Amino acid sequence: MIGEIRKKRLIEAMVDAGLDGLVLYGNAWQNDYLRYAADFGILEGEGLAVVTKDGDVTLYLDDELEGERASVECPEVKTVVADNLIETVSDVIGRLGNSRIAAGPKRHLPYGLAARRGDLRFEDATALVDRLLMVKTADELAAIRGAARLADEGYAIFRNAAAVGKKDYELIAEIESFFRNEGVDDNFMIIGVGGPEVRGMAPPLGKVLKPGDLVTTELTPCVNGYYVQICRTLVIGEPNEAQRKVFGIYNDALEAGLAVVKPGVTAADIARAENDIFRAHGLGDYVTSEYTRVRGHGLGLFPDTKPHILEDVNTVIEEGMSLIVHPNTYNPEIGYFVHGDSLIVRADGPEILTKTPRKLFSVDAKRAAA
Amino acid sequence: MRHGLILWREDELSTADVKARQARLQAAIAAAGLDGVLIYTNHVRSAGVTWVSGFTPYWSDGLVLVLREGMPIFLTALSKRVGEWVKSVAPTFEVAHSPFPGKLAGERLAKVGAKRLGVVELDRMPGGVVDEIVSVLPLELSDATELFTGVRSQLDRAELNLVRMTDDIAREAFRAGDVTSKFAGDFTGPVERAVRLAGAEECYMAVAPDLSKDRRFIRSGKAELGRTFAVRLSIAYNGVWVRRIETFSAVSEIGARLSSVSAALDRASPAQPADGSISAFYLPDGAKLIDWHLEAPHGTRPLKIVADAETRLAVPVPYGILTTAFVLDDETIVASRPVGVGEKVLREAAE
Missing domain, CATH: 3.40.350.10 (Creatinase/prolidase N-terminal domain)
Structure with missing residues (x-):
């Protein structure tokens, strides 16, 4: 159903742009373009979806096991498994003749496809598809709300599992197990454990939780293809004064960013509102790229979709977008700290999706790993 | 991810x-x-x-x-x-x-x-x-x-040892699954937990929820499990990828037979060469082979099908994962095991 709605939008956008065909690439890391057209959550190998203006969508995969799965999970889409993916799709495109074909995302488009196209060249489909990915339909937003509920429940599991003596990857095992039980097929998650020496989050390194540690995480469960994120930080034991003070700054920054969100502002406006709080506390250096990547980002069929919330990104925020605002960055006193909530942009401002309280959680230092 | x-x-x-x-x-x-x-x-x-x-x-x-x-x-x-x-x-x-x-x-x-x-x-x-x-x-x-x-494609003792270790993780993790689970996610959740507690880098799970109807694997945790079902566990550990498929049943008599077949496969599979041949592969007495394929690392792909009933192995592979589907006593069984990782191969790799 949701796949059909997306396909209809895609075809309309193609017709509006005067395109005859679209070629969309995807893999499990960045699958949003492919999934928009073909509604398949690819896991292994690579895929290309070929869409014609008549509404035909064919999914080309290079992995037989994935082809088998696609035949069950998205039976309405014609799927072709091709060991030589590039040659097969090039032949298909060749048969479309001297027509206007666009492809995307531009950065990932395989070299062999473009090389075989020669002088005809693909037009860049990136902007066309990005707009569809960013501004969502009511059905897409409903799917996002469903994912948000699981992000909150996942964080509760995370909080309850944290204990002195537990290893970081053991915490992640609890979360992933919970998500599989709940039918959540995918989750993007990184973690940080420790104090001022921790400069960011990464996959677990085998660190053992100990009293005084900050435990940061961003959880990003995927439900029906849609990702929603939550960022929170907890302390093992009672938070100290510095940790409480820093939490206050990040919470103010998050709330300042959220307060700005409404149709018509830019991504830069949101980032500036967050960063101004840090600058007011003499922490302006820590909102630069040396210490942080983005101040939030879009959410949808990719966990880090456009727009990136940065002071130099002037994308206009529109009703129907879904975002996370997260003023995550390094703090020299206490280490890397994260705090963020997902939202949907409505006409009157943000609809906050994640309901986990905005507080500095603490875990009883006497709670020991089983 | x-x-x-x-x-x-x-x-x-x-x-x-x-x-x-x-x-x-x-x-x-x-x-x-x-x-x-x-x-x-x-x-x-x-x-x-x-x-x-x-x-x-x-x-x-x-x-x-x-x-x-x-x-x-x-x-x-x-x-x-x-x-x-x-x-x-x-x-x-x-x-x-x-x-x-x-x-x-x-x-x-x-x-x-x-x-x-x-x-x-x-x-x-x-x-x-x-x-x-x-x-x-x-x-x-x-x-x-x-x-x-x-x-x-050259033999590499460290890699072969890691394949065996990773397969051990998979075998042990399957013990955490409850065969009486109603839904696929109820079975896969505890298995994935066990895999990750063992220090795996990644874990993908897929289920053929009712083998009496369909042998195809899907990712949906909401699928209801039938009388016999198969679970495909794909694990990355220290850069090595292994798949293991096991077939289960909540019916104790069938379940016992499936366990016995699984144990026999574990004994026989490592010594099977990863050369794209199936003729010498262990099959239980009375079993009728339906299908098979061999996967191996290939280029940038951790695992890719490199041989099956129609396609011969084109180039040597460092190790393989052999998947077979067969019928035994009217039950469809699907199984995957690493091949080409037996003691003899390990000795050759060390030399």
Whole structure:
């Protein structure tokens, strides 16, 4: 159903742009373009979806096991498994003749496809598809709300599992197990454990939780293809004064960013509102790229979709977008700290999706790993 | 996406092991008259770079440039902050940062006066990366997949040991599954938990929920389980990928028979050669083979089907995962096991 709605939008956008065909690439890391057209959550190998203006969508995969799965999970889409993916799709495109074909995302488009196209060249489909990915339909937003509920429940599991003596990857095992039980097929998650020496989050390194540690995480469960994120930080034991003070700054920054969100502002406006709080506390250096990547980002069929919330990104925020605002960055006193909530942009401002309280959680230092 | 334990484990895959691989590749580069080889990686096309460096990215992508001499260079758009993490989990290459890693590769190649560059899976390389490279210097680009596959196919004791360890993790993890579960997710949740507690980097699970109706595997945790069902567990551990498929039943009599078949497969499979043959493979008495395929690491793919009933194995592989489907006592059984990892093969690899 949701796949059909997306396909209809895609075809309309193609017709509006005067395109005859679209070629969309995807893999499990960045699958949003492919999934928009073909509604398949690819896991292994690579895929290309070929869409014609008549509404035909064919999914080309290079992995037989994935082809088998696609035949069950998205039976309405014609799927072709091709060991030589590039040659097969090039032949298909060749048969479309001297027509206007666009492809995307531009950065990932395989070299062999473009090389075989020669002088005809693909037009860049990136902007066309990005707009569809960013501004969502009511059905897409409903799917996002469903994912948000699981992000909150996942964080509760995370909080309850944290204990002195537990290893970081053991915490992640609890979360992933919970998500599989709940039918959540995918989750993007990184973690940080420790104090001022921790400069960011990464996959677990085998660190053992100990009293005084900050435990940061961003959880990003995927439900029906849609990702929603939550960022929170907890302390093992009672938070100290510095940790409480820093939490206050990040919470103010998050709330300042959220307060700005409404149709018509830019991504830069949101980032500036967050960063101004840090600058007011003499922490302006820590909102630069040396210490942080983005101040939030879009959410949808990719966990880090456009727009990136940065002071130099002037994308206009529109009703129907879904975002996370997260003023995550390094703090020299206490280490890397994260705090963020997902939202949907409505006409009157943000609809906050994640309901986990905005507080500095603490875990009883006497709670020991089983 | 990959979010399990990622560590440099010197006792399992040593710096010397990886340097020996790099030296073999460099010798092949020189013998082919190339100035270097470029290998792309992201977390699904990770196998080439993982083999040559021990590193797998959890996010974004990168390139490894192997020149005729010296340490390979990991070129990435990831930040220097993330670069520190990369160095901590892979001390086997230099890490170089640029928003345009292809351009940086071009600059490094220009520095050594390179004229001929081999690219593993050239057709699949992101086009923007190739454009960046050739914008810096004119190069003759060629596909180096065959060259790489030839070097990659050589037996490697560290890798074979890791395959056995990873399969052990899979076998043990299956014990956590409750065969009386109503839904697929109820079974797979505890199994995945066990896999991750054992320190795996990644875990994918798929289920054929009712083998009496369909042998195809899906990812839906909401699927209701039938009288017999199969679960495919794909695990990455220290850069090595293994699949294990087991068939289960909540009916105790059938379940006992399935356990017995599984145990027999465990005894027989490691010694089966990974040569694309099926004739000598163990099948229980009275079983009728329906289908089979062999998977192996190939190029940048951790596992890819390299042989089946219609397709012969085209090039040697370092190890394989053999999947069989057969009927026994009117029950369909699907099973996957590593092959080509027996004691004899390990001894040969050590020599």
